[in-house]
Amino acid sequence: MIIDNSDVILSVRNLTADVDGTPILKGLNLEIKAGEIHAIMGPNGSGKSTFSKVLAGHPAYTVTGGEVIYKGQNLLELEPEERSRSGVFLAFQYPLEIPGVSNLDFLRVSFNSKRQHEGLEELDAFDFDDLVRERLDVVKMDPAFLDRSVNEGFSGGEKKRNEILQMALLEPTLAILDETDSGLDIDALKIVANGVNQLAKPENATLMITHYQRLLDYIVPDFVHVMAEGKILTTGGKELAQELEAKGYDWVKAEDVAEVAV
Amino acid sequence: MTVEVNPEAVAALSTATQDRQAYLTHLLAQRPNPKGLEDMRQSALSIVQERGLPSNRDEDWRFTDLSGLYKTAFTAPTAASLSLEEIAPLILAEAPVRLVFVNGWFAPDLSAIDHLPTGLSISTLADAGNLPELGQQPGLSEVFTALNTASFADVAVLRIAKNQVIEAPIHLLYLTTGDTPIITSPRGLVVAEANSAATLIEEYAAVKAASYFTNAVTEVNLGQNAQLHHHRIQRDAKTAFHIGTTSVSQDRDSRYALTSLSLGGQMSRHNPVVVPTAEQTDTTLNGLTLAVDQQVADTHSDLSFTGPHCTAQQLHKCIVDNRARAVFNGRVFVPKLAQQTNASQLSRNLLLSAKARVDTKPQLEIIADDVKCAHGATVSQLDDEEVFYLQSRGLDRNSACDLLVEGFAAEIIDQLPIAEQRQTLLNAVLSQIR
Numbered sequence: 001m002i003i004d005n006s007d008v009i010l011s012v013r014n015l016t017a018d019v020d021g022t023p024i025l026k027g028l029n030l031e032i033k034a035g036e037i038h039a040i041m042g043p044n045g046s047g048k049s050t051f052s053k054v055l056a057g058h059p060a061y062t063v064t065g066g067e068v069i070y071k072g073q074n075l076l077e078l079e080p081e082e083r084s085r086s087g088v089f090l091a092f093q094y095p096l097e098i099p100g101v102s103n104l105d106f107l108r109v110s111f112n113s114k115r116q117h118e119g120l121e122e123l124d125a126f127d128f129d130d131l132v133r134e135r136l137d138v139v140k141m142d143p144a145f146l147d148r149s150v151n152e153g154f155s156g157g158e159k160k161r162n163e164i165l166q167m168a169l170l171e172p173t174l175a176i177l178d179e180t181d182s183g184l185d186i187d188a189l190k191i192v193a194n195g196v197n198q199l200a201k202p203e204n205a206t207l208m209i210t211h212y213q214r215l216l217d218y219i220v221p222d223f224v225h226v227m228a229e230g231k232i233l234t235t236g237g238k239e240l241a242q243e244l245e246a247k248g249y250d251w252v253k254a255e256d257v258a259e260v261a262v
Numbered sequence: 263m264t265v266e267v268n269p270e271a272v273a274a275l276s277t278a279t280q281d282r283q284a285y286l287t288h289l290l291a292q293r294p295n296p297k298g299l300e301d302m303r304q305s306a307l308s309i310v311q312e313r314g315l316p317s318n319r320d321e322d323w324r325f326t327d328l329s330g331l332y333k334t335a336f337t338a339p340t341a342a343s344l345s346l347e348e349i350a351p352l353i354l355a356e357a358p359v360r361l362v363f364v365n366g367w368f369a370p371d372l373s374a375i376d377h378l379p380t381g382l383s384i385s386t387l388a389d390a391g392n393l394p395e396l397g398q399q400p401g402l403s404e405v406f407t408a409l410n411t412a413s414f415a416d417v418a419v420l421r422i423a424k425n426q427v428i429e430a431p432i433h434l435l436y437l438t439t440g441d442t443p444i445i446t447s448p449r450g451l452v453v454a455e456a457n458s459a460a461t462l463i464e465e466y467a468a469v470k471a472a473s474y475f476t477n478a479v480t481e482v483n484l485g486q487n488a489q490l491h492h493h494r495i496q497r498d499a500k501t502a503f504h505i506g507t508t509s510v511s512q513d514r515d516s517r518y519a520l521t522s523l524s525l526g527g528q529m530s531r532h533n534p535v536v537v538p539t540a541e542q543t544d545t546t547l548n549g550l551t552l553a554v555d556q557q558v559a560d561t562h563s564d565l566s567f568t569g570p571h572c573t574a575q576q577l578h579k580c581i582v583d584n585r586a587r588a589v590f591n592g593r594v595f596v597p598k599l600a601q602q603t604n605a606s607q608l609s610r611n612l613l614l615s616a617k618a619r620v621d622t623k624p625q626l627e628i629i630a631d632d633v634k635c636a637h638g639a640t641v642s643q644l645d646d647e648e649v650f651y652l653q654s655r656g657l658d659r660n661s662a663c664d665l666l667v668e669g670f671a672a673e674i675i676d677q678l679p680i681a682e683q684r685q686t687l688l689n690a691v692l693s694q695i696r
Contacts, residue, residue: 056654059646080653081662089654096651100669106655109665113656149669166655 001202002222006034007071009174009205010055015066016230017054024050026230027066032174035202039216040209041241042227043249048209049093051227052178056090057083070174084110085117087173087204091163091180098150103162106150107132111169135168139195157188164195175199177208181215193218213245226252282315285332292338292445294366294415296387302397306411313405325589325621326560330529331503336445336475339365339415344439346372348469356680357433357463359384364437366415366446381426381458385419393419395453399481399509401535401564407507410479414449422458424485431461431493431679438476438498439469450480454488456513461491461679466506466526468499476527478506484516486540491519493678497690498526500557507533514540514569521677522549524559525690531560541569547576550674553586553618554694560589567600574605579674581667582611582618583695593625594635601632609639612670614695664692 010032017025024047032038042048054061055068057080068075075083098106111131112122123131136143139161151159160180167175177196181189196219200206208219216224216238224240225232226249233252234240244252290310315332316323342365346353349362349372361384362372368386375384385391396419397411418434436448454460466476476498484490498504504527512518516538524530536545545565553559565574580588588611596603611620624637644666652662671691678684 058650079658080650081656081658084654084656092651092654096645096648098648098651098666098669100672101665106652106665109657109661110652110655113658113661117656170656 001035003035003202008033009071011069013067015068016064017050018062018064019060024230028231030232032205032207034205036223037200037206037219037221038223038225039221039241040225040227041244046227047230048227049178052090052176052209055088055176056080085114089167089170089172089175091167091177093179093182095151095159095163097152099152101150103148103150104132104146107166107169110166114170132169135165138168138198139164140191141165156183157185160184160192164192168195168199173204175206179210181210181212190218213241216241278317282317282332286315288335289445292336293413294338296415298387303412306408309403309408310405310412316405322562326531326558331475334443334473336443339444339446340440341365341367342439344372344437344469352435352467354433354680354683357431360433360435361418362435362437363416363418363448364439365444366448368416379428381423382428383421387416390417390419395483396451399483399511400537401507401509404507404533406477406505407479410447410449410477414447418450420452422454422460424455425457427458428460431463434462434464436466437469438471438474441472443473445475445477448476448478452482452490454484454490456485457487459489463493465495466498466504468502471499473501475503480508482510484512484518486513487515489517494520494522496524496526496530500526500528502527504530507535510536512538512543515542517544519546520548521674523687524551524561528556529558534563536565537568538572539568542571545574548674548677549578550671551580551588552691552694553588554583555586557586562591564593566595567597567603569599570601572600572603576607578609579670580611580620581614581671582620583614585617587619590622591625596628596630596633596635598629601630603630603633603635605635607637611641613641613643667695668692
């Protein structure tokens with residue numbers, strides 16, 4: 001939802017980034033305020049996923065210029081875990097499998113690292129168990145998944161639901177969903193989207209990165225940005241996504257060229 | 263054809279052989295020589311003398327250097343006493359039956375054998391009487407194993423009577439103590455009669471000990487349809503040497519599951535040798551090796567089928583840090599008679615430093631033509647993507663690495679029956695890699 005005079009949560013200015021010396025982000029600008037849901041769409045290779053990894057602090061990407069201000073502080077100088085504890089959450093496109101580590105233990109360690117950061121007392125195993133069982137409902141997850149190793153042997157949909165469960169526990173200020181819809185059948189997509197909608201509040205913000213307009217039927221964005229060649233080319237409302245779906249990404253690229261020509 | 267021989271090389275070789283011969287003579291002079299079992303000891307002695315001590319020219323010892331062992335003049339074990347207080351951290355409340363051996367001798371004061379469950383009988387060398395199964399298991403002609411047979415001061419004999427199920431784990435604890443570098447020869451025999459079932463925790467540890475040499479042998483004889491869950495925990499001092507053989511024979515329909523943890527010793531070697539002597543047996547061999555600093559930890563397993571319709575699963579994991587080295591050699595022999603065998607072997611290795619090394623070698627010898635046998639080996643470092651995933655959920659880098667190593671180790675450690683001991687050992691592993 002767009003709220004007048006709400007706080008700026010994320011401000012990205014002229015961001016450039018490399019991976020292995022190859023420039024991927026080439027001057028990206030974006031501002032996200034509390035309460036808003038943004039979607040970044042774009043063709044493969046446009047730099048969408050790189051942008052989400054840079055925000056989360058992935059060590060393989062080197063920021064070469066520009067700035068990222070999160071809630072008034074320089075996000076780029078924080079370690080990945082510090083970003084997480086201060087409320088930045090990345091739902092992975094490909095959540096990793098961690099054999100031998102139970103999902104429940106992983107969730108508790110993660111949850112308590114944030115509690116500790118906030119100066120709150122850590123929850124013991126019993127209290128945490130109660131909390132996690134309540135949050136399971138957000139993504140309609142079977143409690144049996146808690147006793148299994150993190151993501152090991154989970155289907156694609158189960159992995160994505162597990163990401164949203166983590167989000168439900170960590171209650172981030174800025175949630176970045178990297179292609180959370182890819183590889184999901186329609187039922188799983190509805191469950192995941194419903195979970196995200198439940199978690200969207202006036203005091204937090206959501207940034208969805210997606211290739212498909214389909215997701216936006218279930219999580220309705222306030223802003224849609226189209227990305228190509230490492231930059232945001234154009235920004236509009238939710239109707240922009242429908243136009244993209246109808247005309248394809250080449251249409252935006254052509255518009256952009258026309259604009260430059262004028 | 264002429265063959266040129268470098269006379270200096272021949273001389274060096276024979277000097278080395280003579281040195282090992284002299285060292286063997288020294289070791290044999292350290293035997294405590296208790297009474298009884300003269301025939302068995304004499305025949306073992308002949309095997310030892312005939313074979314001599316190995317060097318890294320022997321295929322079985324190619325990756326593991328014994329020269330450090332041969333440089334130490336170990337002395338005969340001396341009887342020593344420890345108090346219950348001193349061994350308190352090793353006592354497991356959930357294992358009410360406990361046999362403790364100190365420097366090779368049974369220590370009744372430290373043991374708990376007054377209230378044995380129905381069906382379990384226990385004896386030592388003093389009251390063993392006839393032991394028809396002793397020295398009868400496979401693989402006993404290996405030289406260090408024969409050296410144990412020629413040398414052991416005492417023996418732990420556990421017998422589970424026919425049709426009896428022993429619920430609580432039995433704790434067999436071999437301790438070494440004292441300042442002098444002694445050689446001890448712990449020896450155990452487990453006989454599980456037909457249709458019986460039991461759980462054994464066999465543990466090696468030091469209580470205030472310097473460098474020493476543990477040369478251990480445990481024999482297991484499983485009757486028809488018997489079951490043993492065997493947990494072998496080697497946490498000798500990091501200055502110690504440990505060579506041990508677990509020698510198992512399985513009668514038809516029996517089930518044997520070994521969980522072997524190798525944590526201690528500057529040089530350690532474990533040889534699980536399993537021979538299913540009849541059909542439809544099931545064998546599980548799981549192992550976890552931790553090698554840090556300059557440790558060398560070697561596991562040579564040998565599983566030889568002799569009949570059809572047997573199954574086996576093996577998972578061996580190594581965590582290697584600093585300049586340490588781990589070795590795994592897993593032989594599986596499937597002769598013509600062993601049709602319909604279903605066996606799998608997996609060796610997984612985690613290297614935590616650039617100087618760490620692992621040598622892993624599956625050795626499948628399959629002659630039967632109607633079998634299912636799989637094997638695989640992986641060697642990896644901690645995965646940066648996995649570390650980042652955990653960091654992105656609020657764990658700092660060190661905690662993320664710990665959790666990943668814990669997950670790797672827990673797959674094996676979680677098979678131990680007592681929660682308290684699982685936690686102790688997991689903490690011991692993590693404290694070594696920090």
